[in-house]
Amino acid sequence: MAAPSSPQPRVMVLPFPAQGHVMPLMKLSHRLVDHGLEVDFVNTDFNHARVLKVMAAETGAAAGGIHMVSFPDGMGPDGYRTDIAMLGNGLPAAMLGPLEETIRSRKIKWVIADVSMSWAMELAATAGVRVALFSTFSTAVVALRLHVPKLIDDGIIDECGTVMRNEMIHLSPKMPPIEAAEIPWASLGGSPDRMRVFIKNVLKTNPAISLAAAVICNTFEEIESDALDLVPNALPVGPLEAPLASSSSSAAGQFWPEDATCLAWLDAQTRGSVIYVAFGSFTVLDAAHFEELADGLELTGRSFLWAVRPNFTDGVVGEGWLDAFKRRVEGKGLVVGWAPQQRVLAHPSVACFVSHCGWNSTMEALRHGVPFLCWPYFADQFCNQSYVCNVWGTGVKLLADKRGVVTKEEIKNKVAHLLSDEKIKARVAMWKHAACASIAEGGSSHVNLLKLVNLLREQ
Template sequence: MAKAHILVLPLPAQGHVTPLMELSHRLVDHGFEVTFVTTEETHARVVGALQAAGGTAALAGIHLASISDGLEDEDRKDVGKISDSYSRHIPGNLERLIAEMEASGRPKVKWIICDLHMWASFVVAKKLGIRVAAVWIMAAAYLALNMKIPKLIEDGLLNNNGLPERDETFQLAPGMPPLHTSELPWINFGAAEWETGLFEVSRQTERLSALAEMVVCNSFREVEAAAFTFLPNVLPIGPLTSDGELRKPVGQLLPEDSRCLPWLDAQPDGSVVYVAFGSSTTFDPRQFRELAEGLELTGRPFLWVVRTDFTTGDLSEAWFDEFKARIAGTGMVVSWCPQQQVLAHRAVACFVSHCGWNSTIEGVRNGVPFLCWPYFSEQFLNRNYITDVWRTGLAVPPNADGVVSKEELRSKVEQVIGDSEIGERARLFGDAARWAIGEGGDSYDNFRKFVDLLRE
């Protein structure tokens, strides 16, 4: 019998590509034919990173395809143009791609599995009679927050534009992370046009999710039990992984520097401070230097991911070269790394993180304590999970000037590594994650339900 052909569509950003690529590997393992569709710019970056690592053969059955978003590079900084593109360009281009694939002899597309943010794919699926399932790639608590936007407006906490009417901390339910109104996911991007656009996307979540036959989430019940009581029709299937050995590529947009793995092998157990702030965070030169010098002050081995676009403004290259020379015996700086393998490594003691959901759930899965340094969006919500609900890490607060000092960083590193209760709670959540995805676990059973639906 021919394999069912599934199109998988992430939002074209690293934090969305990774979990949907992991899901794609799992679907291939269960006998499906998968075509992974991204915009041309993201597709080129994924292919480039794969080629730098040895080629696309490692995808092991996932077909890569691309569509135009109709944007120039500069346009991708404008949320209005991005939103317009998703409405005007992506539906037609996706429809043409499907027609071209079928004309070339590829099997008819049976399902579209879309990132819940890729609303344009629902339009195409409805027109072509293709069935749709959706994936929520962030915390279930964030999805619950979006679902509760009408109630928050009714209660007077938000106005109709999503802006807070009161300066307060609220909590949707016991067991869910508290959140201050100044840290709502759609209002901390620093640009009004982004905030307006993101709020509109957020308030459409409930309507869009109702169009899917099933919505699954990259989380697990034990870590978000209260949130899933709000979402009885959303099935947790996480933490997602590409494979048990973490060897299959997960759609990196930057080439990985795998030299860090043998370097970690040479470090003592539970000794390394791993520092990574995702694909979007940027620091000004002053904060960058404080971070660098704080890591040096710890006197501990550290692995630090520094993207080429990590700093804004003019950072002295000579200073950074001198820093790297000083720490060469204890620290390692890389431009990107295989994070899942790093977090699973016995040498890692703690994770200094921006608290993006992929990083958060990967750290939880591996029982790693956190130092939380959120940047924007839902990262503050995830930080509050870590510090207030799970209590598996500490926050790294800025001073009155808005800067996290090197002394603060050094102090918090020592606190989080030295706190045995934090370490034990982190270990227990790691055990719970492994149970959830193991045979008989809740996420395992939910994934089987998902697969059974896709086979209908």
């Protein structure tokens, strides 16, 4: 009689409750399941309901063998969850107890926690698990985060995050130079009190990065070798992608339903002709920027696909104006609510990407060889723009005028410049090749993924 097979190792995956954090950890979870691990994927109750709604709309899509669980986030039904500081501050008190109970009841031995949830390191002592951290940002941003105490010691920022000397920060020749005023926690703050909260949280949680069994990074060695040297136990496994075989895999982590009709529209467009425009899950444009962007896309004379999620504007732009714009550009431009971005960027009709430069978008476009027009909004996006424009040379910046507005003429001119620059095209092709090689069998990220799987099998 054959001996009963031993149960597969079980891993808990814990993202910060925001779309740009959930999606890359969902991609990693699919990779772990592919290698035979069991994954309990934790959402907050609020986001869990959103994800289930999208999955139900995807003709009964399943999570691909990933077990979806959820816990309260400490906020009421009408809580202001776009306030990252307020949301983040309440998570440890709301979640640590239920997480510990679940870990014990399910005999979980490993937790992979978002770096933004590094308070989960406490579970190593209370629940007896081993903890790896996952960076949803570039490794350069993690290195910059670890460098904050020195920035304070050098008088570049004070202990509240206020910029005292707005000089260029350049940690290494192959890392993105960034102005002190644009370090992620300064641009997140908005007010001195909020900046103080973010900087104090960075200083409080930085030690967790050194204590983690690994810091898993959605990047690859060829583009961030210097940054990886500055982060202890860094393990680059990117670019991470969701399985493309079916929509169900990506639906398991989406907060908004994807409009897949745009793929058929792209099929009808000329190769390398379409401007793709998307600004992620947090960017909010005011009426002036929104209308200037719309007019700029029309002014290019090129076909465009524009993702305008329901809360993309501050409410000043009316539905009537957007509906009139859609009718005016019909046949030339297509506006959707939320696009299947990975598939869009992989489509041969796409020529360039007008992007907020979130790290997920940056890695997806790099992987598929799509050049950027950069329009960062906040947080790490300025650092990512610096990578794109100053280090990799795969895109150009959209610059605001004296009023702080990116004009329609600027958009038209930069599109024309980007798509006629042969040096940018060559660099885009080079980095696409490097990205694909890293995740292919025997590539650096593929080897590191196998190292991670073996680590997670350790009891």
